Amino acid sequence: MKKVSILLILFLESIINLNSKYYLLKIFLEQENDYQKLLSLNLDMESATYGKSEITIIVNEYEKEMIAENGFKFEPLIEDYEKHLEMKIKENVDKFKEDNLQAFEYGSMGGFYTLEEIYQQFNKLSNNPYFVEKQEIGYSWEKNPIIAYCFGSRDNNKPEVLITALHHSREPATVTTIVYFLQNLLEKAKNGDDEAVYLLENRRIWIIPVLNPDGYLYNQKSYPNGGGLWRKNRRPISQTDTGVDLNRNYGPYEFWNANNNGSSTNPKNETYRGPAPFSEPEITALRNFCFKRNFRLALNFHTYGGMLIYPYSALPFETPDSIWYRSFGAYLQPITSYYFGTDVQTVGYPTRGSSDDWFYTPDSTKGKILAFSPEASFQFDGFWPKKERILPIAKENYPLILNFLWSVEANIRLWDYFYNFDTTRKIGFLQLEFANIGLENSTNSTQVRIYSNSSDYSLDTIFELPPLQSAERFYKSIQLPIPNETFKNGSEIEFTVSVIHNNLVRKDTIKLTLYEYQIVDLKDSTLWDFSLGKWGYEILNDSNYILLCDSPYYNYKDSLDNYLVFRAPYRLGANNFELELTSRWAIEPFYDYAKVEISTNNGRDWTPLRFKRSTIASGNQYGKQKLGEFGFAGYIRFWNTQTLSLKEFLWKEILLRLSVLSDRAKNSAGWDIKDIKLRKFPNISFQNYVSTPKPINKLFLFSQGKFLQSIELTENIQIYELAIWDILGRKVFTQNYPEPNSTIYLQGITDGVYFLRLSTNEGYKNFKILVK
Ligand SMILES: [Zn+2]
Structure with a gap:
């Protein structure tokens, strides 16, 4: 009898701990539809990396069983992933040397803050003239308060924005990033920095640093030195099941229940959505808080991956505000190196019941709030980045948060x-x-x-x-x-x-290599050896423009290393050189890569060149983005020109190589190169250059296919804008920077008297013109 009850206790014990252990699993995909089948198990794909015929993913005990029951073959790479992380963190912390110049205070969980330390940091930050107030907006399942802090203006009419962190309790770098930002903004304002003062005087910045205190405390208690992987809240469900994924618990109902497999209905899963939309006190607290406030913008921080994700998640398309979302994302892309797009465009799978869809969708109680979810930090960082990465992650997000604050008005x-x-x-x-x-x-x-x-x-x-x-x-x-x-x-x-x-x-600073250059056109087919890959030329639709493409007229192929290499080395000599590249691309983020590489030893070693829009390689073991390399990936569909100095290669004989490397899954249009050139800067004397006589600059005006009149100017005048005004003072036509000695076609102008105004470096110049 006694023996039986001990067994029973042991049995219960093992059930209770059933989903408290995490594995790093390699799952093998063997059948055609295995990937779809795996998606239907609603695992947290945030942690997944994809291989040729396998996927590596963090799962809990139950999910591991479920994977087995569904007939997948798998191999546990790490049996107890939290223990493994705890050990790694300890190794890193022991090695870490603190930078004494940096005033940032690290926390005690591998550099990250405990819950108490987070609030200590916020209490310190609150000791500031720009601290407005602190509110308890509600309580978690375990009755821990959810706290919102307001910084900035006391004037309720100033625009309000919201920043949240820790929907998911295993993402501690979200909080260090926000603390770093606030500290710096407040410090700059104290030192009289105009921008910081302006933002703090003209915004009400609400911050909820810990949306999921129970999950965070649970990790902290289980792994006091860091490494805990609990993601959900701590809703008690049954003896065996705990927790709801807070970022799958938002309404409206149609989104929460969208037909896209984007959350789990099984409480044992990491993406369990809860019994109903807004069933969780943490999320209702946030919802009620939003009802009372007047937010225009929201930033919901997550880690990791290096992405800026915007709605929709539950619907398979972008929002009517996608133009704005994309312009914000594309502006930040060269600064943060983060991919941007909806979750299907970035992480590659849909979700439902997530925060941003709800924020975005207006209802009777709140307006439309344009929300983003950054997945801060990179794939190689994981959920518990090394201590030395805490500040770089915070710093790379500084301009993101700063522009987020700006963008509630014109920016x-x-x-x-x-x-x-x-x-x-x-x-x-x-x-x-x-x-x-x-x-x-x-x-x-x-x-x-x-x-x-x-x-x-x-x-x-x-x-x-x-x-x-x-x-x-x-x-x-x-x-x-x-x-x-x-x-x-x-x-x-x-x-x-x-x-x-x-x-x-x-202010921004920019660097330009000036002044006169000669062009070596690298689009020339005789320069390249086309026999090594699938590269070729394609004619751009509706134009005569010829593009150099990795995969003319088609998507690029799976599992292909597609190279285009110089036939012969090119000697750079003593002159400064630049490489100019005008292109656009659609390349699978994280896995595939488009690179411009250079070799100075006849092709034995290749170095990828880093352009302004190059991304930082994911280092994903299954993909083609090798750690430490740079290349193009993601969906940059607008033509963009990038230049790069080649001064470190002077006197060298160089080979250039264009490569598009792809893995097994997902391919798209690839890389279209409109122009690729070398700019060669010869030695010239500007003394003679200046004395070159200059002709008169004449502008020829045409309207309705007829010549109207010409306008004569001295050549050295700089014209910024040509504008035509009608007699009622309405601007009816503009042309920016009319070329000297060019023809201007005045479009959409009816007969009558007009005024032509040139904005120049010598002020305005006015002319009267008659159209008849
Ligand atoms: Zn998350």
């Missing part, structure tokens, strides 16, 4: 730029593109000032941008003056670009 940013030399007229141009990545239209104009930070080159010019609607972009071309006599052609010059909007100055 005019320098979106892209490149330098161009006109060989026929011997003039350099700076092509600038500005964008309003904010939610609001700008109602007044923006001033832009560009000046050189170098004594070798003088430039200081101011121009105006018109009011820009939300997500609208504006191109501007500036003629760059002839360099000083002391200037060495091919030098890199740093410029400051100040964007002045609403009397607030925000």
